Structure formats: C-alpha cells, structure tokens
Amino acid sequence: MKKLFIYLTLAAAALSMQSCLHNNEDTFDMSAAERIDMAVAEAKALLVSADNGWKLEYYLGSKYSYGGYNYLVKFGSDGKARVAAEIAASDAVSQSAWDITKDQGPVLTFNTYNEFLHELTKPYPDAVDGYEGDYEFIIMKTTPDTIYLEGKKWHNAMIMTRNASDLVWKDYLDKIAEVKDNFIYLYKANIGGSEVKFNMNADKQVSITDAADAELATAQFIFTTAGIKFREPVTVNGVTFDRMNYNANTTDIRQSTLVTENGTATLEGNVPATFQLFDEIGGSYRLTANGRSATVTLEGEKTWSGKAFKLKGLIKNEKDEDVDMVIQYDPVYGQMQIIPQYLGTHEEMNVPVYALAWAIDPAVGSGSISTNSKNGIKLIWNQNQAAPAYTFEPMSAGFRTNSFILYWMTEDDGDVPEDWKTTLSGDYRLAYLTSLTKL
Amino acid sequence: MNKLYIFLMTAVVALSFAACSKDNPSGDTIFPTDSPQRDNFEQWLLKNYTYPYNVDFQYRMQDIETDKKYTLVPADSAKCAKLAIIIKHLWFDAYNEVIGPDFIKTNVPRILTLVGSPAYNSEGTMVLGTAEGGYKVTLYMVNWLTDENLSDYNMMTEYYFNTMHHEFQHILNQKKPYDTSFDLISEGDYVSGDWYLQSTEKVAQPKGFIRNYAMSEPREDYAETYCQYITNPDDVWEAKMINAGAEGRAIIMQKVEYIRTYMMDSWGVDIDKLHKAVIRRGLEMSSLDLEHLN
Numbered sequence: 001m002k003k004l005f006i007y008l009t010l011a012a013a014a015l016s017m018q019s020c021l022h023n024n025e026d027t028f029d030m031s032a033a034e035r036i037d038m039a040v041a042e043a044k045a046l047l048v049s050a051d052n053g054w055k056l057e058y059y060l061g062s063k064y065s066y067g068g069y070n071y072l073v074k075f076g077s078d079g080k081a082r083v084a085a086e087i088a089a090s091d092a093v094s095q096s097a098w099d100i101t102k103d104q105g106p107v108l109t110f111n112t113y114n115e116f117l118h119e120l121t122k123p124y125p126d127a128v129d130g131y132e133g134d135y136e137f138i139i140m141k142t143t144p145d146t147i148y149l150e151g152k153k154w155h156n157a158m159i160m161t162r163n164a165s166d167l168v169w170k171d172y173l174d175k176i177a178e179v180k181d182n183f184i185y186l187y188k189a190n191i192g193g194s195e196v197k198f199n200m201n202a203d204k205q206v207s208i209t210d211a212a213d214a215e216l217a218t219a220q221f222i223f224t225t226a227g228i229k230f231r232e233p234v235t236v237n238g239v240t241f242d243r244m245n246y247n248a249n250t251t252d253i254r255q256s257t258l259v260t261e262n263g264t265a266t267l268e269g270n271v272p273a274t275f276q277l278f279d280e281i282g283g284s285y286r287l288t289a290n291g292r293s294a295t296v297t298l299e300g301e302k303t304w305s306g307k308a309f310k311l312k313g314l315i316k317n318e319k320d321e322d323v324d325m326v327i328q329y330d331p332v333y334g335q336m337q338i339i340p341q342y343l344g345t346h347e348e349m350n351v352p353v354y355a356l357a358w359a360i361d362p363a364v365g366s367g368s369i370s371t372n373s374k375n376g377i378k379l380i381w382n383q384n385q386a387a388p389a390y391t392f393e394p395m396s397a398g399f400r401t402n403s404f405i406l407y408w409m410t411e412d413d414g415d416v417p418e419d420w421k422t423t424l425s426g427d428y429r430l431a432y433l434t435s436l437t438k439l
Numbered sequence: 440m441n442k443l444y445i446f447l448m449t450a451v452v453a454l455s456f457a458a459c460s461k462d463n464p465s466g467d468t469i470f471p472t473d474s475p476q477r478d479n480f481e482q483w484l485l486k487n488y489t490y491p492y493n494v495d496f497q498y499r500m501q502d503i504e505t506d507k508k509y510t511l512v513p514a515d516s517a518k519c520a521k522l523a524i525i526i527k528h529l530w531f532d533a534y535n536e537v538i539g540p541d542f543i544k545t546n547v548p549r550i551l552t553l554v555g556s557p558a559y560n561s562e563g564t565m566v567l568g569t570a571e572g573g574y575k576v577t578l579y580m581v582n583w584l585t586d587e588n589l590s591d592y593n594m595m596t597e598y599y600f601n602t603m604h605h606e607f608q609h610i611l612n613q614k615k616p617y618d619t620s621f622d623l624i625s626e627g628d629y630v631s632g633d634w635y636l637q638s639t640e641k642v643a644q645p646k647g648f649i650r651n652y653a654m655s656e657p658r659e660d661y662a663e664t665y666c667q668y669i670t671n672p673d674d675v676w677e678a679k680m681i682n683a684g685a686e687g688r689a690i691i692m693q694k695v696e697y698i699r700t701y702m703m704d705s706w707g708v709d710i711d712k713l714h715k716a717v718i719r720r721g722l723e724m725s726s727l728d729l730e731h732l733n
Contacts, residue, residue: 009448033469079476097499097516111499113515113555113582123510128559130510136502152502153510 039106043139046147047075047100047108052163053082054147057222057229059156060120062132064231067204068222070176071117072169073160085116086180086223087304090173092116100139107152109136119304131305175225181279182248183223184256185332187267192237198258198267202306202331208236227258239265253277274381275334278307280388284439287314287424289403290432294423295439298327307331311338314430315406317353318346318419325355327379337395338404339376346417351408353417358403359394360431368399369407375399379436389437404430480520483732488523488551492531493544496523497552504552505577506569514555514581521589521729522553522581522599528727529595530603533716538708546706548610550575555582564635568602576606589729592721596670600717604666612658615705621697622657624690630654644683647690664694665702669714672721 028035047054053074060066070086081098088094096114101107110117114135121133134151137158141148147160185200195211206219216236221228227246234241241260244267249255254275258267282300286293298309311325323343327336340356357375360367379390394401406420406428416428424430477485480498488496497504498520500513534543557580558566569577578599588594628646630637634655637643643651653663671679680688702708 006443031469037469078478096513099499101501103502109500109502111501111513112519113513118512118555121510122512123556123559125557125559125563125565128510128561132510135513 036102036106039139040100040102043100043106043108043142043147046142046144047098048077050074050162052165052167053169054160055163056149056160057158058120058133059151059158059220059222059231060131060133061156061203062154064156064220065203065205066131067220068229068231069120070173070222070224072163072172081110081114083114083116084169084173086173086176087119088116090177091170093169103136104138104152106139107136108139108149172225176223179225179227179246179248180223182253182256182277183246183331184253184269184271184275184334186270187258188270189265189267191239191265194237196236197270200332206230206234208234241265271332271334273383276381276388277334278302278329278331281329281336282309286437286439288434288437289424289430290434292424296423296436309336313423315343315355315420315422317344318348318417323420335381336379336390337376338379339373339395340371340404343406343420346408346420349408349417351410353406353408353420355404355430356407357399357401358405358431359400360403362432367403369405370399370401371409372399375401377401377404377433387438389435391435392433403432406430479732480516480523483520484523487527488531491535491540492547493549494531494547495550497550498523500554501552504550504575505554506558509558509566510556511554511558511579512556512582514553518581518584519553520732522578522584524727524729524732525589525595525724526551526599526603529600529717529720529724533713533720534708536716537713538706542706542708546611546614547607548574548576552577553581554579556580557583567598568606576603578602586729590725592724593675595724596721600670601663601666604669605662608662608665609658611702611706612661617661617701617705618697619657621661621694624693624697625657625660628654629656629660631656640682644679644691645687647683647687647694649679649691649694660694661698664691665698665710668695668698669710669717670721672718 030038053072056071056073058069058071060069072084074082075098076082079097079099080095082093082095084090084093094115094117096110096117097112099109099111101109103109117135120131121135123130132154134154134156136152137149138152139147140150140157145162149158149160150156151158185202187198187200189196189198196216197209197211197213199207199209200221204221204223206221207215208217208219209215217234219234219241220231222231224243227244229243230241239260243261244258245261247257247259249257249269254269254271254273256269259265278300282298285296285298287296294314296314297312299312301308301310307329309327309329311327312322314325315323317323325338325343326341327338329336338355340354343353343355345351346353354371357370357372357377358367359370359375374396376395378393378395380393382389382391392402406417406422407414408417421427422430484496484498488494498514498516500511505511531543531547534547552575554577560566565579567579580598583598625647628648632655634651634653637651637654639651643649643654646654648654648660649664649667653660667679668676680691683691699710702710
C-alpha cells in the first residue's frame with residue numbers, strides 16, 4: 001500500500017507538470033482578439049480609402065431570387081455613408097450611418113436607415129421577411145480594389161469594386177436607367193448549332209431552354225451601363241455567357257439584341273408582335289364599353305418593384321371624389337392587364353370596395369364574379385404605332401372575364417354599392433368592355 | 440514513513456503551484472481606452488440620457504440586441520433625434536419631476552433601443568415594444584414618424600408612450616411583485632392569445648378591462664391599466680369609463696386602486712401626481728423645438 005501511495009503521488013506530480021512541459025505553438029503571431037481588431041481597422045481604412053466610392057452589385061432575395069441591383073457607396077471617415085442607387089433618381093444621394101462590427105468576423109453594417117438601401121430590406125405585414133434583403137454583410141475577402149461580401153441573414157455573395165476616380169455617379173446611373181427602360185426580356189439564339197431560348201423576367205432571373213422547352217440552365221443578372229451581367233458565367237452548348245451588350249432597336253424594339261462582349265453569341269429579341277414598352281403607353285384614351293364611351297387617362301407609375309398605370313377618370317366614390325384603378329404592366333410580354341383589385345373604403349358604410357372580374361354570358365345577360373387575380377383581363381395592342389388602340393381578352397381560359405363590377409365586401413357579406421359609379425354607366429357596372437383607344 | 444508522505448505531498452503541491460507560471464497575460468490590453476468619436480446627436484444623448492439617467496439610448500441598430508426571428512430595419516437618425524427629445528420631455532423628465540432622478544437611475548431600463556420598422560408577426564399583429572429582463576426596452580416603428588404625428592399627443596401616446604409606461608411597469612413588477620390577489624378580480628375572463636379578437640369598446644371595457652390587450656393575462660392587465668391611467672387625458676379616461684358602464688367602471692377603478700397602493704407602498708410614486716405631470720407635459724409637446732438639439 002505504501003508503495004502504491006508513493007507511485008500515485010509521483011504520478012500526480014508528473015501529471016501536474018504536464019500542462020507546462022509541452023510546447024504551446026501558436027499558429028498566429030497575435031491573439032484572436034488582436035487579429036479581429038486589426039481586420040476591422042483594415043476594413044475601415046480600405047472602405048474609406050476610395051475617394052470616389054465603391055460600386056456594390058447587390059443581390060436581393062434568398063438564393064438570389066430577385067436579382068441584382070446597382071449601388072454606389074462612398075464611406076466617410078465620419079461614419080456616414082453616401083449612397084446612390086439604381087432604384088432612385090440618378091442624382092439623388094441618401095446619407096446614413098455605417099460601421100464595421102465584430103460579429104461573424106468583420107461585418108459591414110448600415111445601422112441607421114438609408115432610404116435607398118433599406119427600401120429593399122423592409123418587412124411588410126403580409127410578407128414578414130419582405131424581399132429578403134440584407135443590410136449587414138460579412139467581409140469574406142479583400143484585395144486593394146475588390147471586397148467580397150456575404151449577406152449576414154440571406155447569405156448572398158456580393159462584390160464591391162473600387163470606382164475609377166473619373167466615374168460620374170449620375171452618368172453611370174443614367175446609362176443603367178436607359179438600358180432598363182428599353183430592355184426586352186425574351187430572346188432566342190442559335191448556339192452551337194441548335195435553337196436556344198433565353199427567358200428572362202422582371203426579377204432578373206433567366207431560364208435557358210432548348211427547342212423542346214427543356215431547361216438547360218438558370219441564372220440571375222444585374223443591369224450594367226452597356227447591358228447585363230450574369231451573376232456567374234453560364235455555359236450553354238460550349239459558349240460561355242458573362243457580360244452582354246444590349247443593342248436596343250429604336251425603330252422596332254422587338255429587333256433588339258444582346259451580344260456577348262467577345263461577339264461569340266447573339267441573342268435575338270423574341271417578344272410577341274403585341275409587345276409595347278412602358279414609356280410608349282401613357283396618355284389620354286377613350287374607353288368604350290357596351291356602346292358607351294368615357295375619356296380616361298393612363299398615368300404611368302414606376303416603383304423599384306414594378307411598373308403600373310393609374311387609370312384615372314373612370315370611377316367616383318360616394319362623395320363624388322375620383323378613385324383610381326390600377327392597370328398592371330408586364331415587362332416580359334410588354335402587355336397591360338387589369339385584375340380584381342381593392343379600390344378604397346366606403347366611409348359611411350365603413351366597408352372596403354373592390355372592382356371584381358365579371359364574366360357576363362351575353363345570351364343570359366348575367367354571370368359570375370371573381371376575386372381571383374388569375375381571372376383578370378388582358379389588353380391586346382393593335383400594333384399600330386400611329387393610332388394605338390387595345391381590345392380586351394380574358395386572362396383565363398376557364399373564366400371568361402369581359403367586364404368589371406364595383407362591389408363592397410366584408411368577411412360574410414357583400415353587394416353592389418349604391419353610390420359608387422363609373423363615368424361609363426353611371427352605376428356599378430363596367431360591362432362588356434370593348435376597346436381602349438388613344439386620343 | 441509519515442515524514443516521507445508529508446514531504447511527497449508538499450512536493451506535489453509545490454510543483455502544481457509552480458506549474459504553468461509562464462501563463463502571464465502579455466502585452467497591452469485589447470480593449471480600447473480612448474473615447475469613441477461622438478457626433479452632435481451622440482454628444483446630446485450623453486448629456487441628456489447617459490449622465491442624468493444612466494441610460495444607453497441606442498439609435499443605431501445593433502443586430503445582436505434584436506430578436507432574430509423578426510426581419511427589421513434600422514431607424515432613420517433624424518427621426519431618432521426628434522423622438523429622443525420628446526421621450527425625454529414626456530417620459531423621463533415626468534418621472535424625474537415626481538420622484539427624482541435616483542428612482543430612474545435605479546429602476547428604468549438601462550438600454551433603450553430604437554428600430555425603424557415594426558416587428559410583424561405572421562398572424563398579422565405587430566409588436567410595438569418589448570421589455571427584457573428589466574434592463575432593456577425596444578421601441579419599433581420609428582420610421583413611421585412624420586412631423587405631423589410627432590406633434591399629435593394621442594398618436595405618440597398610443598404608439599410610444601403607452602408602450603414605455605407599460606414595459607416599465609413590467610420591469611417594476613419583476614423587481615418587486617405586486618399583490619397577486621389582483622389576478623382574481625377578473626379571474627376567468629382572460630383569453631391569452633385571442634386578445635386581438637375581442638373588441639375593446641364592445642367587450643373588454645364593459646368586462647372591466649381598459650383595452651383588449653389587457654384581457655390576455657393578469658400581468659398585461661396590470662401594466663396596461665397603469666399606462667392608460669397615466670397617459671389618458673381626463674376626458675378620454677372618463678369617456679372610457681362611461682363606455683364601460685357602472686360594472687366595468689367599478690372593476691377598472693378597483694384595479695387602479697391596487698396599482699395606486701403598490702406604486703406608493705413599493706416605490707413611493709404617487710400615480711395621480713405622475714398622471715398630472717404627464718398630461719401637462721403632453722400639452723407642452725407642441726412647443727418643443729424638434730429641429731435643434733439643445
């Protein structure tokens with residue numbers, strides 16, 4: 001027992017020396033805390049060092065689902081960032097605070113509200129995550145002229161590049177606006193001997209299909225001063241697409257093309273004959289329905305998330321005030337459509353009033369009404385640039401909408417409003433829509 | 440042999456003390472010791488919130504201070520400044536007037552965080568404010584403020600001040616519990632998560648609840664009755680009592696009496712004096728200079 005005790009004691013002695021006798025080799029010269037402090041200081045210095053700021057290629061939506069947006073940002077040493085954006089007027093600059101925090105590594109944060117940046121990141125009551133935009137970015141890697149970022153919440157990879165000192169912010173954004181306003185979204189091309197279709201949409205997503213409509217690849221893009229740039233190069237039939245120049249055909253927009261920078265491929269416009277650009281449409285019109293006419297105005301409204309027209313002069317509420325209807329514009333098919341929509345509140349009755357889709361059967365003189373947005377009406381252009389006019393067609397094959405009806409609704413009740421009227425019929429009916437002719 | 444053992448034990452103990460004496464912290468501290476750069480607003484906050492009331496007024500969004508389940512947006516800095524001026528006048532200075540700065544320094548949440556957007560819940564309700572563990576209050580929806588509603592006492596009260604008094608009452612309750620026989624007054628009438636389905640005027644008040652939110656649970660009833668009593672102008676309160684009817688009024692006033700006793704006995708605060716101070720300061724709101732930091 002005594003020997004056992006001695007051995008145990010010696011073992012204990014040896015063990016307690018163990019922790020000091022081995023060599024601690026540090027992988028880094030400095031402690032982790034010192035290293036992150038340095039990373040933060042270096043990142044700040046790098047951001048501030050760009051006298052003309054940086055270009056941020058911002059990608060919105062989880063898995064890049066809403067595409068790319070251009071931002072120009074100048075980081076001041078006073079902790080204030082000056083931001084200009086593709087989604088705002090080209091000469092507008094919004095100022096707010098910025099910082100680099102120690103979070104998941106050095107994190108670039110825009111921590112007070114910036115009108116142009118946070119507009120994309122806001123939540124909404126019916127979409128609590130909004131468009132899934134980040135305003136805090138992990139700095140993944142830096143070079144003197146490029147900063148690689150990753151959105152903290154939605155994990156989109158984004159790139160910031162140093163602006164040339166002679167870059168004029170307004171001119172840069174003006175050129176991008178020009179490309180956007182004249183852009184068409186459907187193309188076909190002959191690549192490597194076979195027909196390929198490039199189907200793009202307003203969310204800047206691309207689906208590339210073959211002649212049998214089988215999907216070959218998908219991609220996302222951002223607008224540039226010359227055309228578009230794919231987020232990552234995409235290869236189809238041996239040809240790689242990265243940056244493409246957009247050649248808008250001002251005589252016939254449908255003949256516009258997208259060409260790769262090195263000329264290896266040309267995409268030809270593939271939009272329908274009834275395609276119209278948004279800016280061509282607004283103005284005064286005569287709306288005809290069931291033999292009667294009214295003068296209305298289509299007033300274009302652009303927001304960063306879409307384009308639409310306010311149809312003015314058609315509807316009046318119980319106080320005889322003007323109520324606007326909304327006509328949506330689909331940029332992919334260059335077409336307008338009217339869907340069932342909320343118009344306003346009947347203040348006396350305290351109920352919401354809607355314009356609902358109405359499919360009247362001419363043989364019977366009555367028909368069903370619908371709130372479904374798939375049962376709207378399409379406006380088909382007559383393809384006459386000199387004398388534009390539109391006819392109406394139902395959007396759905398099953399529900400043949402040819403009219404609209406004013407209707408108030410609560411959860412368990414609804415009826416036509418007695419005192420809301422259209423200038424066409426003098427009452428709640430917009431029946432048998434026939435044509436919309438430009439004046 | 441005993442001496443040997445003692446010697447060995449001492450040796451082991453001595454060795455283990457000697458061990459690892461190379462682990463001295465080396466070099467300078469990594470924590471910065473120089474003051475941060477503060478702009479005008481931040482200097483004003485130091486003078487008007489930190490020094491007198493020991494409160495950290497965080498207007499810059501710090502992700503780590505917010506609830507990760509919400510998608511939120513930072514507050515606009517100009518609106519934060521205006522809100523800071525109003526909150527000081529209508530809230531902090533009101534308590535200061537009635538009970539003195541030490542009460543505030545000891546009990547008021549140390550951190551006030553401002554968030555630009557509301558915090559939307561997926562069922563369609565939104566959070567106006569939260570109080571955590573007695574040390575932090577978060578106010579949402581700051582970007583909704585316009586010059587017009589900044590000067591509207593009723594709107595500001597509904598969206599901000601009620602929340603602050605309400606959350607503060609929770610904090611006081613967390614430090615010193617209230618008499619739980621309060622919970623029996625409306626026992627059986629609480630509806631928990633379904634509070635937003637009840638109408639305040641038609642259901643809650645006649646049943647003796649100042650607002651539908653008070654019907655969710657007794658501690659919310661306590662805090663909500665307190666904040667409404669403090670902030671409602673007399674005519675507004677009376678109109679609510681009339682709507683509640685004789686029975687509803689009696690129940691609500693009974694709840695107020697509980698709160699009155701608690702606040703005086705546990706905290707030395709006279710809620711009627713506080714009410715008068717808040718109402719008076721509310722009337723002074725339109726004459727506050729929100730364009731300059733004084």
